Amino acid sequence: MIFDGGLLAFVLLWALQNSHLVDVNALESSNLQADLVVYDATPAGISSAIAGSRAGLKVILISPHKHLGGLTTSGLGATDVGAGSTVGGIGREFYRNLRQHYEKPNSWNRQEKSDFKGRGHKTGEDVAWTFEPHVAEAILEKMLTEVGVRVLRNAPIDRTTAATTRSIPWRLIGLRLKSGEMVRGKIFIDASYEGDLLPLCQVPFTSGRESNQQYGETLNGVQNLRATKHQFKEAVSAKVDPKDPQSKWLPGLLPPPHPEDGSADKGVQAYCFRMCLTDDPENQRAWQKPANYDASDYEMLLRQYDLGSTFTPWHIVHMPNRKSDVNNNGPVSTDFIGGNIGYLEGSDEDRKKIFEAHRNWQQGLIWTLAQHPRVPEKVRNEVNRWQPAADEFVDHDGWPWRLYIREGRRMVSTVVMTEKHVRGLEKIEDPIGLASYGMDSHNVHRRIIDGNVRNEGDIQVYGFDPWPISFRSILPPPNSCSNLLVPVAISASHIAFGSARMEPVFFVLGESAGIAAAAAIQQGIPVGEVPYEDLRPLLEKAGQVLRFDP
Template sequence: MTQRFLQRAVVFVCLMFSPLPCAHAVEHASVVIYGGTPAGIAAALAAGRSGDDVLLVEPYRRIGGLTTNGLSHTDFRTFEGLSGTYLELTRRVQTYYRDKYGEDSPQAQGNFRGTHAEPHVNQLLFEQMLSEAGNIRVLTRHRLVDVTVADESPRQVTEVIFEDADGKRVSVHGLIWIDATYEGDLMAAAGIEYRVGREARAEYGESLAPETADEQVQGYNFRPIMTQEPDNLVRPDAPEGYRREDYLPVIPLLEAGRFDSIFCRQTGGIYKAHRPTLPNGKYDVNDVSRGLVRLSLPDINNAWPDGDAAVRREIFAEHVRHNVGLLHFLQNDPAVPKKYQEESRTWGFCRDEFANTDHLPEQLYIREARRMVGQYIFTEKDTDVADGDSRTVLRTDAIAMGDYGPNCHGTDHDGPRFGGRHTGEFYKRVPPYQIRYGTIVPKECGNLLVPVACSASHVGFCALRLEPIWTSLGQAAGHAAHLALATQQPVQKVPIAELQRELHADGSSTIYVSDVLPGDDDYEAVQWWGTLGGLHGLHGPQARPGERGRNITGQYYEAFPGHAAELDEPLDDQLKQRWLKLAEENGLSTKPLAMAKTRGEFIRQAYAMLDRP
């Protein structure tokens, strides 16, 4: 493999400095990323900051994926679960609002520790982060057209053709490729094995899976940014294809008082206006789980993952008609009961967001599409609690962690669109869990990583499909790409321990620790020791698996109990013996460690023994 990689590197250098007779432009980079999602941005930053030449290709107008397209109410459970690039973004958000509006301003005080920013602010900060790296180039509005794969062992992606909005094509050559799209478009075009739909319960023994397999994917909807501020409010016009009769079935439900309001905080309405709010009087609006009227349309989404551009445009347009047309109907149709119409007319899209797309996000919320069948398949069992413990099962090859739990807004719909119900919906409480490296690695292709359309069952994917988690997986993919280049090895042979060290040094967690956070002096040591298994068994099982801390507001909680390292605690004999055994198994000298008096002293001494570059 080393000789083959060197040969390809020579070809790459020749391409860099030799004119090619071709009908379109040519680009070259060591690491090429398709998809400017938060995961793609994290991958670009990880590789770029490590010194690699990076090209980030985005099919839409703006980078940032859903984080800059309406999903500003970030899906996480605890602040202690945020790390790496996503945590960096939140800190920049705090600085932005403080610098622009003042320390005591509502904007500085009301961004929920940087996790709730306006979409245009997230976009600005992501652009700044990429620009600061200096060696990351960005192409927007370029869609994948064709992929060339060399039939080697392992197979290699060698060239990808992209096309811009004007039909001009660019040929891109790279050494390592990362597919960070929500749909897994590059992965699929490269011939990587993948799945669309749900596995049968018996396949992986998942309690949340259906009895029989099918092709259903989780429902999509828009995440519009809305406001009640009159000076910034734009009421939507009727969308193309609007037909009044499509929305009349909602009238009997309104007349029967089946809704408390049109906009609600959690339940009882049609549009969920998430709390806490965003700065400047804005709301991230979403689907109401288990509601009588849903913004998500799972019954029409199954064709999206493998659909061509025309199919996706058709599905997108139907979502516009439903999501926007319904609001236009509620605000303007004389059949709507007065109290509901008056309330709905106090709401509108934000004039200062998404100006190029009629104030609606340019991307649908693609909760699930293709899923790679990779080296390791993440399933519901990866979120199971370890025997006799408060923690989930140990994954010593973890490259990321999550704290949200499997959740699905539905995969199909029974009954009428208004008044029926979604099926395939579930929400499960679990403790924080670890994610193995094999989840982002194909079985065969030696120079491709897939952090978003990653390797998971449908149920497992429903725990991974949150932007902070995808961002962590993207950050891991970027560092893995750098190591693959540095070691001249395929991505399947990246040294995991070295990858974990790079992630910890970059502030990205591979295990949840509630009291030692990124930036703390002991963070890297505790992450290392915890990922080896040292923190498992410190606390007994919780009364309920997945028990959370005190509720802060909405879906956000204080730290999960039973997940603290408690470094100042005395090192009792039983724990010392277990830790000494673990140290010995990992090639460390146990004699000096036997003198440690506290947990922190032991971990620091053990970490200091490592032979690190």
């Protein structure tokens, strides 16, 4: 979808006149200056920083966290890759480094390499798609050190103010850290999962789900009928007391009336933690009961077992050294459905509370599965067989450092990637990378339908070739912020983002953003004016895959 610039220009002018931007002339001097400033050390942030440094730029990578790597080092070790051949450049270098690590006999300290039966280490491939979190972190740290990227750790920014010029289009001059220091740059990259620089820089964005009508799609918006996976198979009453007609509803449920399928909705697909567990008794931390544990929070889960279920509601993918990446699986599982309301627009303190609420939910879920007498013994035994790995997240009680923000804000620019691009029905001529995963969204809400609980929002559609992502989808619209690139919170509809939102794609888009930033600085032009015919050879030279050859 391509927009006319008139409406965007009006919106941007209003935003600039009504913003909380700081005039560049009011800035104090600072030694935190670089050619390229990258915000958040996600895979996109790391590849952006490495690409910029390799191109000769002075780079500062701002990490709000102590640990780098985003979800790739926070438990998501079972890479959602789609077609692995589409991952080139720095991303492939990272996965190749992982493979080389696991080819060494001394890397297998908890099992013999020959005993590993997990996926992601195919014979004949030069990469590893499954890995331990601490190994991924060490490799990414080494890659950053090798190119001399300056990393600011534990350095959250002040999300209420930014320093810009006052002309239109405006330029971002600096990001203020909460410590008070200003980090100046020529070009900035927002590599955060949340898209936090979008509102800060007054760049148009959206969140939630568009209607199908908005972009002529079929899989966007509210999804009741298609939400058949991770769904209640038996009727589970939505009432606290199913026998009492006057009983209140269980907490966390949306009562009728409900919106029509395909209609717009501001809900965001559920978040969770990707736990790293092990079945090695010598490397386990015991499950801990949350301080505020209340078994009634899991009544929907327990009622399934009352109805005869013997299902263990998680998805385990085996990692090297007897570890696992654990993901959501089932109607009540690790996803805290509805628990992320207010997260994106919330303050740092709000987000911290929501983070802890997710941890309490998931920790309480596991405690229930491991201990509650209404849970079948078979399930309790399986859950207790797996415990948090003692040698992962050692400074965080074995719990992942980062919450899995599956979807945050999404920029709205001149080109919006939609379902039509994913299906190959609309073409773009300026690819900077390929996405290849299915159109995938986790559940968004729990609704009350005919007095019972039903999940809404899950959609998983496959069966299409890898598809190209436009350079313009990572650029703010004209007459907006002229020196910003956005390789994570890209300009895409909810359902198209569901295919693009995987960590390997973020490696790819981040590197392309870093290369584009270097080209703009070297040519002395705004990054949006870098001719694609100049950019493409640079991307190909770096090993980026820009077309799919079956």
